[in-house]
Amino acid sequence: MSPMITSILILNLATGTIITMASFHWLLAWMGLELNTLAILPIISKSHHPRATEASTKYFLTQAAASALILFSSVMNAQTTGQWSILQLEDPLAQTLLTMALAMKLGLAPAHFWLPEVLQGSSFKTGLIIITWQKLAPMTLLLLTWNQASMLTLTMMGSLSVIVGGLGGLNQTQLRKIIAFSSIAHLGWMATIITKSNKLALLNLTMYILISAPMMLSLIFSSTKTTQDLTTTWTTSPMLAPLTMMTLLSLGGLPPLSGFMPKWLTLEELLTQNMALLATVLAMSTLLSLFFYLRLSYSLSVTMSPSPTKISSKWRLKPDTSALPLSITLPPSILALPLTPLMKP
Numbered sequence: 001m002s003p004m005i006t007s008i009l010i011l012n013l014a015t016g017t018i019i020t021m022a023s024f025h026w027l028l029a030w031m032g033l034e035l036n037t038l039a040i041l042p043i044i045s046k047s048h049h050p051r052a053t054e055a056s057t058k059y060f061l062t063q064a065a066a067s068a069l070i071l072f073s074s075v076m077n078a079q080t081t082g083q084w085s086i087l088q089l090e091d092p093l094a095q096t097l098l099t100m101a102l103a104m105k106l107g108l109a110p111a112h113f114w115l116p117e118v119l120q121g122s123s124f125k126t127g128l129i130i131i132t133w134q135k136l137a138p139m140t141l142l143l144l145t146w147n148q149a150s151m152l153t154l155t156m157m158g159s160l161s162v163i164v165g166g167l168g169g170l171n172q173t174q175l176r177k178i179i180a181f182s183s184i185a186h187l188g189w190m191a192t193i194i195t196k197s198n199k200l201a202l203l204n205l206t207m208y209i210l211i212s213a214p215m216m217l218s219l220i221f222s223s224t225k226t227t228q229d230l231t232t233t234w235t236t237s238p239m240l241a242p243l244t245m246m247t248l249l250s251l252g253g254l255p256p257l258s259g260f261m262p263k264w265l266t267l268e269e270l271l272t273q274n275m276a277l278l279a280t281v282l283a284m285s286t287l288l289s290l291f292f293y294l295r296l297s298y299s300l301s302v303t304m305s306p307s308p309t310k311i312s313s314k315w316r317l318k319p320d321t322s323a324l325p326l327s328i329t330l331p332p333s334i335l336a337l338p339l340t341p342l343m344k345p
Contacts, residue, residue, distance in 0.1 A: 001046045012039035020137040026074035026084045037063040055121025062114040069101035077208040099150045107115040107140040108157045116180040128216040131183045132209045151195040161188025166288025193266045204262040211251045218244040230299040245300040252293030
């Protein structure tokens with residue numbers, strides 16, 4: 001794919017998201033989502049591999065079905081209320097349909113089956129776009145309708161997503177599928193808290209993007225695709241290995257790293273609103289995600305002090321500069337916990 005075509009697709013990708021985020025009319029929001037979907041499809045299938053073609057087909061079918069549900073719910077609400085404003089979603093059936101459609105677009109359980117398969121068939125650069133930028137438009141619509149969406153549906157889908165995300169990543173060896181199930185679990189946290197505190201949901205989304213981006217970039221720089229590849233990261237990039245390990249632990253929510261902050265504040269808010277059972281379910285389920293992050297971190301740390309007689313130091317042949325691009329994005333992803341008092345709503 002030529003650089004000009006890639007630039008046009010990325011420009012359309014950004015334009016679609018901005019249109020959705022800036023719109024207060026359902027048709028404009030729908031047009032932005034469609035433009036976003038059509039722009040990402042050639043990017044997913046640009047390698048011309050059968051897995052990439054399959055991934056782009058699955059992504060198109062899922063997103064098209066979700067967009068049709070959004071359009072149907074907006075038409076139903078317009079028939080009831082006589083207006084197309086996003087902020088005036090009053091029909092109960094339209095609220096439930098919109099919640100389910102946005103959950104399908106995001107990849108919340110039980111509509112999550114497309115996300116691991118699409119991510120596995122895509123490259124890491126495309127996967128970075130899917131798990132970060134592509135979540136902005138649907139999450140914006142959820143944040144705009146947080147006080148009108150179906151609270152029961154979002155809470156059930158959110159808690160189920162945290163459980164499924166933790167269980168699904170346990171038996172995976174492909175890093176892209178592990179990242180996909182991690183994304184499902186993090187989206188579950190956002191969906192659970194969004195009807196109780198939209199500010200905390202926005203904080204969850206921000207921290208998730210700030211942590212996921214440097215993690216994906218580090219995997220791209222080290223050309224790591226499986227858990228077995230992690231064991232050789234130190235020999236090729238000694239600076240990148242400990243940074244990747246800390247980012248993985250932060251994504252798992254291990255204190256005192258930054259990923260612990262949104263989970264801590266979310267559990268505190270749930271306990272404040274007398275939802276101790278839900279908070280317990282989320283806390284116990286996130287331990288499953290933390291387990292496979294610890295397993296990945298162990299794969300990295302086991303070779304960080306190798307015996308010189310067993311492992312050749314390939315990195316000594318040239319200076320290691322692979323970790324330098326992460327110097328800007330990494331500190332917020334692992335060192336933001338002291339800012340917790342400023343983040344409380």
